[in-house]
Amino acid sequence: MDSDDAMKTVLRNSLKRARETLVWKLEGLNERELRWPRTPTGFNLLGVVKHMANVEIGYFGDTFDRPWPHRDEVVSDEVFDTDPQADWYATEAESAESVLDLYRRVWGFADETFDSLPLDAPGQVPHWPAPMNAVTLGQMMVHVLVDLTRHLGQVDVAREGIDGQVGLSAASPNIPEGQDWEAYLAMLRELAEKTGR
Numbered sequence: 001m002d003s004d005d006a007m008k009t010v011l012r013n014s015l016k017r018a019r020e021t022l023v024w025k026l027e028g029l030n031e032r033e034l035r036w037p038r039t040p041t042g043f044n045l046l047g048v049v050k051h052m053a054n055v056e057i058g059y060f061g062d063t064f065d066r067p068w069p070h071r072d073e074v075v076s077d078e079v080f081d082t083d084p085q086a087d088w089y090a091t092e093a094e095s096a097e098s099v100l101d102l103y104r105r106v107w108g109f110a111d112e113t114f115d116s117l118p119l120d121a122p123g124q125v126p127h128w129p130a131p132m133n134a135v136t137l138g139q140m141m142v143h144v145l146v147d148l149t150r151h152l153g154q155v156d157v158a159r160e161g162i163d164g165q166v167g168l169s170a171a172s173p174n175i176p177e178g179q180d181w182e183a184y185l186a187m188l189r190e191l192a193e194k195t196g197r
Contacts, residue, residue, distance in 0.1 A: 004119045011141040012114055018148045019107060021169045022049065023100060025155045029162065034096050035089065038158040045158060046096055047088040048151050053103040054087040055147060059140045060110040063123040068109065073102055113137070 026034060026045055034046040054075050057068045068074055075087045090099050119138035160166050167173030
């Protein structure tokens with residue numbers, strides 16, 4: 001395996017883990033909980049999934065002349081013109097199940113791009129200004145991975161606020177067992193009070 005193939009494998013596996021973790025973070029929540037705005041700017045868990053599906057369709061599809069075959073499932077430019085937040089929430093006609101199904105199907109679509117193109121394959125992001133819009137597949141894989149992990153951190157915090165679920169992934173929570181969280185919080189509050197004066 002050459003170094004480009006090895007790097008593509010690392011990026012692909014990192015994307016796979018982050019995608020699966022995002023879906024896991026939504027497990028066990030009902031439609032209302034998934035759609036409920038968690039911040040003053042309307043951040044909601046199901047909206048992150050819809051956003052990332054549209055992001056991957058654009059960056060791993062349109063950017064490399066591979067349009068998503070079901071254009072009615074993608075937020076169109078016309079919709080964005082009237083509602084720039086349209087990919088950040090599920091409409092009444094879109095169930096959580098349908099948004100998650102779309103996201104999982106997008107993974108396969110993106111994987112086809114990874115399989116058919118080398119990391120240095122040129123592309124052009126339609127909605128970025130020139131010359132910034134000239135990119136490579138490798139750049140887009142890193143860009144999407146950064147975007148996804150940023151949003152996954154937001155999802156971590158939001159989910160903890162809903163029902164206390166925390167952890168890196170289902171297989172590896174990466175949280176100390178037996179931690180006295182109340183005592184830990186009390187220590188942090190005391191430290192903040194002492195140093196914040």
